Amino acid sequence: MPKDKLMDFDRALELFEPVMGFEVHVELNTATKMFSSAPNPAHSENHDAEPNTLIAPVDLGLPGALPVVNAEAIRKSISLGLALGCSIAPVSRFARKNYFYPDLGKNYQISQYDEPIAFEGRVELELEDGTIIEVPIERAHMEEDAGKLTHVGGATGRIQGAEYSLVDYNRAGVPLVEIVTKPIFGGEDRSPEIARAYVQAIRDLVLALGISEGRMERGNLRCDANVSLRRRGEEKLGTRTETKNVNSTRSVERAVRYEIQRQAAILEAGGTITQETRHWHEDTGTTSAGRPKSDADDYRYFPEPDLLPVAPARELIEALRAELPEQPVARRRRLKAEWGFTNQEFQDVVNNGILSEVEATIAAGASPASARKWWTGEIARIANAQEREAPELVSPADVAALQALVDAGTLTDKLARQVLDGVIAGEGTPQEVVDARGLAVVSDDGALIAAIDEALAAQPDVLEKIRDGKVQAAGAIIGAVMKAMKGQADAARVRELILERAVS
Known part of the structure; x- marks a missing residue:
């Protein structure tokens, strides 16, 4: 041609x-x-x-x-x-x-x-x-x-x-x-x-x-x-x-x-x-x-x-006229005010053609910020890579359920992205993907302490640095624990346990 x-x-x-x-x-x-x-x-x-x-x-x-x-x-x-x-x-x-x-x-x-x-x-x-x-x-x-x-x-x-x-x-x-x-x-x-x-x-x-x-x-x-x-x-x-x-x-x-x-x-x-x-x-x-x-x-x-x-x-x-929803322009202005988005944040949603999806995700329980983050971020990236439309990949209900798992501490953002991949691949709901792949955050102190001890044995000077006031040194141990547990450790709890060790 x-x-x-x-x-x-x-x-x-x-x-x-x-x-x-x-x-x-x-x-x-x-x-x-x-x-x-x-x-x-x-x-x-x-x-x-x-x-x-x-x-x-x-x-x-x-x-x-x-x-x-x-x-x-x-x-x-x-x-x-x-x-x-x-x-x-x-x-x-x-x-x-x-x-x-x-x-x-x-x-x-x-x-x-x-x-x-x-x-x-x-x-x-x-x-x-x-x-x-x-x-x-x-x-x-x-x-x-x-x-x-x-x-x-x-x-x-x-x-x-x-x-x-x-x-x-x-x-x-x-x-x-x-x-x-x-x-x-x-x-x-x-x-x-x-x-x-x-x-x-x-x-x-x-x-x-x-x-x-x-x-x-x-x-x-x-x-x-x-x-x-x-x-x-x-x-x-x-x-x-x-x-x-x-x-x-x-x-x-x-x-x-x-x-x-x-x-x-x-x-x-x-x-x-x-x-x-x-x-x-x-x-x-x-x-x-x-x-x-x-x-x-x-x-x-x-x-x-x-x-x-x-x-x-x-x-x-006349009965059908009485049931009409608000016009698109009025609806957009209302939603922008309700969600507290900046002009650019709201325009990103509109330009991606996902206004209704974000609205439905919020209605299903997600916060406006998290709904926007998922739809304009990771979901939009996957849609572009696969040359598909974002609403075709995942439902608002699943996005809200995914965010609920993050909010509950069951998933980190990194783990949540893996779960999203599973949902898009047709492996089930977010909870079903978590269960099938074993992706939940590990917050059990026993498992975390064992991983911390192993990391401290490889870097014995870290505790002394923390005791000397260099608290940021704990980051090296947190990173090692996260790597050892394939990103499934509760990072906040790992930090708490390291600091407890430093003062004991």
């Missing part, structure tokens, strides 16, 4: 104005699918199911199978629309979006077109320096997900060059809400940061609502980022590209920056931008061409004849 030419980011912004738009797909965590009674793989209990085991005739598009709307999905869609500041349509309608792909059994997707359930909203974002940005929402509509293709063979894992493809229909029919923004102007050099903040705000919102697992690495929340450039002084919008299914907030930021630089280089060289979908490559930080982007007319939308219009009662809408 030839390497794209890029223009310097600052130079690109001198010549062109970036215009963005986002389509965020949220998988709802209902017990069953959008139009069938098959279990929903977007629910955490079903995530690891074997391929093609969570299916029903409707999901496969079998002849005579008729869809039935999931009432819980309707309620969760309304809640999301309200949280986005949208108006809820008194009547909305499903439509057929016609296109062929092997993971779409019936050759059309049930979606909403000109009559979405929610429309005309806005989301407030707070950037790192406290700047408030308002993103206009055009619509939030309901639809079903397609299945999943796995391309086997070849070097890229994509269909080009693959020997064959496998189809998993488990995901077919998963309830989705697609949130579509209006064009976002005025982002300028902060456009990539705005992209990241917007997707993070949507994730925070769906987690607060409890309507989705929000795991981007699992596809529970996926972002398509639209970027176009127009030359300074012109009114006509440029041709847009759509970078598909970016699976982390950091990647959304990088993809937007890359597209600005790539498109600017093409336009300044006299070329034209192709309206197309593009694929994001996490390993190289680049995008590559997908397929020409279809317009709405190409999908031949028409009303779904097998489903009645959706007409939610006004009482239901």
Whole structure:
């Protein structure tokens, strides 16, 4: 694949104005699918199911199978629309979006077109320096997900060059809400940061609502980022590209920056931008061409004849409105004040995309400082090394349990890191890992005294140094004892016992 030419980011912004738009797909965590009674793989209990085991005739598009709307999905869609500041349509309608792909059994997707359930909203974002940005929402509509293709063979894992493809229909029919923004102007050099903040705000919102697992690495929340450039002084919008299914907030930021630089280089060289979908490559930080982007007319939308219009009662809408959580900006400000974090400490949490995880860890009993330390420290380091998302590695409950063992003196910080490795490796809860690996701190005086005596025998002058007032000399014995006991000695108790020996 030839390497794209890029223009310097600052130079690109001198010549062109970036215009963005986002389509965020949220998988709802209902017990069953959008139009069938098959279990929903977007629910955490079903995530690891074997391929093609969570299916029903409707999901496969079998002849005579008729869809039935999931009432819980309707309620969760309304809640999301309200949280986005949208108006809820008194009547909305499903439509057929016609296109062929092997993971779409019936050759059309049930979606909403000109009559979405929610429309005309806005989301407030707070950037790192406290700047408030308002993103206009055009619509939030309901639809079903397609299945999943796995391309086997070849070097890229994509269909080009693959020997064959496998189809998993488990995901077919998963309830989705697609949130579509209006064009976002005025982002300028902060456009990539705005992209990241917007997707993070949507994730925070769906987690607060409890309507989705929000795991981007699992596809529970996926972002398509639209970027176009127009030359300074012109009114006509440029041709847009759509970078598909970016699976982390950091990647959304990088993809937007890359597209600005790539498109600017093409336009300044006299070329034209192709309206197309593009694929994001996490390993190289680049995008590559997908397929020409279809317009709405190409999908031949028409009303779904097998489903009645959706007409939610006004009482239901108002009841759901009364249950809405606080908005992301207000929530962040409250949490920052409650936790006592500095601006930088709180921003580290936000930038790592772990605000909800830190909040859940604190709710499970950890202190704010310890929760932040684990998630932005050791867990973030392991996630980066394994090229995974931090929430995928460990649960907030396990992090809180790990810290409780440290607080109780059962583990030192060093031992706790070993226990964390075991939890991430799937060896069980923190306590189970401690028991299985025998990692608890040794505080038994008999075992400690024996190790101290052995260390003192090797360094007999230490006690005299301590008696002469050089208390820091005890550090050599503490270090020897810790080494002999593989880091499992209670260092504070070892120090006490050494000093007792010095005065006896």
